[in-house]
Amino acid sequence: SCLERMDSLDGRIKACLEVYAEDAVEEAARIDGLVASGEHPGPLAGVPVLLKDNICVKGKRTTCGSRMLESWVSPYDASVVEMLRRAGAVIMGKTNMDEFAMGSSTENSAFFPTSNPWDLARVPGGSSGGSAAAVAAGYVPLALGSDTGGSIRQPAAFCGIHGLKPTYGMVSRYGLVAFASSLDQIGPMARDMGDIALCMEVIGREDPLDATSRSFGSGSFLSMLRNDSLKGLRVGILRGFDDDGVCHEIVKSVLLGARYCQDAGASLEDVTLPVSMGAGLASYYVIAPAEASSNLARFDGVRFGPLGDASSLEEMYREVRSTFGEEVKRRIMVGTYALSSGYYDEYYGRAQRVRAAIREEFRRLFERVDLLICPSSPCLPFLKGEMADDPVSMYLTDAFTLPANLAGVPALSVYAGMSKDKLPLSVQLMAPWGEDRRLVMAGAVLE
Ligand code: GLN
Known part of the structure; x- marks a missing residue:
């Protein structure tokens, strides 16, 4: 069937x-x-x-x-x-x-x-x-x-x-x-x-x-x-993000979900995640492309990727790596840039420090509540x-x-x-x- x-x-x-x-x-x-x-x-x-x-x-x-x-x-x-x-x-x-x-x-x-x-x-x-x-x-x-x-x-x-x-x-x-x-x-x-x-x-x-x-x-x-x-159980309701940027019906579902938790015996509390909501996106879009640029280096036509008929190594790389779509190329470019010497500290290092702060923010959050909605x-x-x-x-x-x-x-x-x-x-x-x-x-x- x-x-x-x-x-x-x-x-x-x-x-x-x-x-x-x-x-x-x-x-x-x-x-x-x-x-x-x-x-x-x-x-x-x-x-x-x-x-x-x-x-x-x-x-x-x-x-x-x-x-x-x-x-x-x-x-x-x-x-x-x-x-x-x-x-x-x-x-x-x-x-x-x-x-x-x-x-x-x-x-x-x-x-x-x-x-x-x-x-x-x-x-x-x-x-x-x-x-x-x-x-x-x-x-x-x-x-x-x-x-x-x-x-x-x-x-x-x-x-x-x-x-x-x-x-x-x-x-x-x-x-x-x-x-x-x-x-x-x-x-x-x-x-x-x-x-x-x-x-x-x-x-x-x-x-x-x-x-x-x-x-x-x-x-x-x-x-x-x-x-x-x-x-x-203590349930934290995430507040403090830009409500205007979120579909009204979705906000209502979250509040209703919190109510159901309360009906099932949980207590509710408002919480905020200023670092995660403020800098999470920027940190992710440095770290994820950085790791991707390294992981995707294996698609070089030797280990993986189509076998072309290029006459030099350089030409082979160019041919094979042109196979990637626009978004993948964009990530590789951003990631390679963020990891390059001279920029590493400013981008990748900084993104990692933000990541550490986010981990700490969640650790503290979950001292106060058992679940987040x-x-x-x-x-x-x-x-x-x-x-x-x-x-x-x-x-x-x-x-x-x-x-x-x-x-x-x-x-x-x-x-x-x-x-x-x-x-x-x-x-x-x-x-x-x-x-x-x-x-x-x-x-x-x-x-
Ligand atoms: N949308 C995010 C990105 O493009 C997440 C992708 C994912 O989780 N694989 O990176």
Whole structure:
């Protein structure tokens, strides 16, 4: 039924880059066989899952939404893919994304833009826009995305589903093509908080193949769903940002979400994050491009990238690196500049100091409150093309999501109903480092 659904809708939505129809049917039959013979294939037995196309699947193409990797076939499975398989999941294919995960609309895909299933003229958000649109359109109950500055939460918000960016280090990045390694996290996108919990139960584990991964205890995510009381928890409502810049209906959803928390027993408190909201964006847009410029140096035509017929090394670099799209080139230029000698201290060093201050700001915040509630995105899904020529306006829409990546804390975008124009609304919850289970618990209360 998933394949039929994709078949009938993806011509219009264009969420998928590749569908493994035959493999999926075969794998589903194999799992059926296991069940029939009395074996338990695992907690995701037979569950169809789509993956953002920056997550490696053995023997399949991983394009990252880029011409650079158009024909690159991964020789191994990402750790999350191995974990999903072991839990019985059926890998259905790959979803569209902004090239190398740089963007907030999926319009930066080198292949085609994806449409928002609620209004095909609008963007699904990005960079995990394909995963969000696929889940929202009912192709699959669960998809994985990656979030460096909001790329799980913002498309989840735009498409009316839930999306979790786990604590940095909770989910292995082995086999995720790196964008900005100190910020990247893989996480689940689903229509139901139970599916988010189930997925975290499977992928939220330490992996020796990722040196930054670690164990965050073995407490169950699923058991958090049964807890419908937030008694004793203090919820901070983010204030002090420019209310005028945020869609009125989104502000109302946040206040309503806070009320629901209160009804479930939580106490409310107004809080501010002056450093994160004031300088987070500037810090992110130096650090992320700096790390990207270094990570993307491997696409040089020798290790990765198309093999041309250039007659010199210089010519080869020029030819191969011209394959990148506009936004990727812009990031490499900005990042290289920020890291260059003479400018390092002024840009990269300064951005890192701001990042340290943001981490400290969150540490202090979570001494006062147990959860933070705020918008996921300042705006509703915008029209395709509306911001395509204005990268800075696009960057500004990330203001509420970037701080969690800079601080490393977990953050969850929760679907919160429809606007008067029938577009999805959402709220964002954040919790202290490693307290992802608390987020899922609160998410289930708001759901
Ligand atoms: N929109 C942000 C950017 O373009 C975040 C991307 C992401 O989280 N991968 O960098």
